[in-house]
Amino acid sequence: MIQKYRGASILNLIMAACVIFVSCGDEGEVVQPESPTSQPPTASEPTLEPTIPQPAQPTEQTPQPVEQMPQPPEQQQPQPVEQMPEQQPPPVEQQPLPQPEPPQVEQMQQPEPPAALPGVPDDTAGYDQWLKLNAEPIPPVPGFDPHNGTKNVYVNQTRExxxxxxxxxxxYPDGTIVVKEAMRPGKDFIGLIAVMWKEAGTNPAFGDWRFEEYTRNAADAEFRLLAEGAVCTGCHAGAAATDFVFVLLE
Ligand code: HEC
Structure with missing residues (x-):
């Protein structure tokens, strides 16, 4: 009996418990309407879901940098090493290129020294680039001008x-060359070239100067020797104090 009672009591207890659970379930249902309001927390679960793929993204990103990290250090490092030797040679090839240019510049400078005026000794070539003794063109001398015209006098020496x-x-030192050019009155071209060469031992009485004078009557004509020697020294002896050269450095 006791067992039955106990069993009955147990059954009763179970039933009672069921009733309580059912009632609680009813009461729980009343509370449940509140729970739907609490569903947002359940809705928060989907929010948790996107958060879940997010970690998946970093997992995808992390492997990428992991794959990129080993690649760049291996690929980039050898590349610059290969590019550096490749880039260095071209500048080496470009350097020899400017080297042939200087000779070109020298070739340009070689023709620049103009040839001597036609018919005038070659060692007077480029005289107009020498040191000019006079500051301003020397005007014709009124009355009688031994070298008639507007003149400039050059010397193949430096001012110093x-x-x-x-x-x-x-x-003047041995080897000095003095050139006087003259534009004849009313002419616009060089019509007279008078030259003095200082050559040691050739003419001791007149400072070892050798005199020659060339003239022409047209701009495209060739110069011809007009006079030389004693005709010249007779007059230039008046400038013996200045080595037979009249025009002084200004
Ligand atoms: C009548 C005098 C006289 C005669 C002759 C003469 N000269 Fe001159 N020469 C001068 C004078 C003066 C000067 C100075 C510049 C000027 O006034 O023309 C001069 C200047 C020169 C110069 C420039 C340097 C300097 O002395 O000032 C040269 C070069 C020159 N003569 C060359 C000759 C030659 C070459 C002859 C001969 C063909 C010659 N001279 C004959 C008077 C003369």
């Missing part, structure tokens, strides 16, 4: 060489 400390020294 013939006028150290600013004071001209005499005599």
């Amino acid at each position: 060489g013939i006028a150290p400390n600013g004071e001209q020294q005499f005599p």
Whole structure:
């Protein structure tokens, strides 16, 4: 009996418990309407789901950098090493290119020294680029002009060489060449070239100068020797104090 009672009591207890659970379930249902409001927390679950793929993204991103990291250090490092030797040679090839250019510049400078005027000795070539003794063109001398025209006088020396400390020294050094050009009155071309060459031992009485004078009557004509020697020294003896050269360095 006791067992039955106990069994009955157990059954009763179970039933009672069921009733309680059912009632609680009813009461729970009443509370459940509140739970739908609490469903957002359940809705928060889907929010948790997107958060789940997010970690999946970093997992995808992390493998990428992991794959990129080993690649760049292996690929980029050898590349610059291969590119550096490739880039260095071209500048080496470009350097020899500018080297042939200087000879071109020298070739350009070689023709620049103009040839001597036609008919005039070659060693007067480019005289108009020498040191000019006169500051301003020398005008024709009124009345009688031995070298009739507007003149300039050049010398193949440097200012420092013939006028150290600013004071001209005499005599001129051996090898000096003095060239006087003259434009005849009313002409626009060089019609007269008078030259003095200082050659040691050739003419001691007149400072070892050798004199020649060339003239022409047209711009495209060739110069011809007009006079030389004693005709010249007779007059230039008047400038013996300045080594037979009249025009002084200005
Ligand atoms: C009548 C005098 C006289 C005669 C002759 C003469 N010269 Fe001159 N020469 C001068 C004078 C003066 C000057 C100075 C510049 C000027 O006034 O033309 C001069 C200047 C020169 C110059 C420039 C350097 C300098 O002395 O000032 C040269 C070069 C020259 N003569 C060359 C000759 C030659 C070459 C002859 C001969 C063909 C010659 N001279 C004959 C008077 C003369």
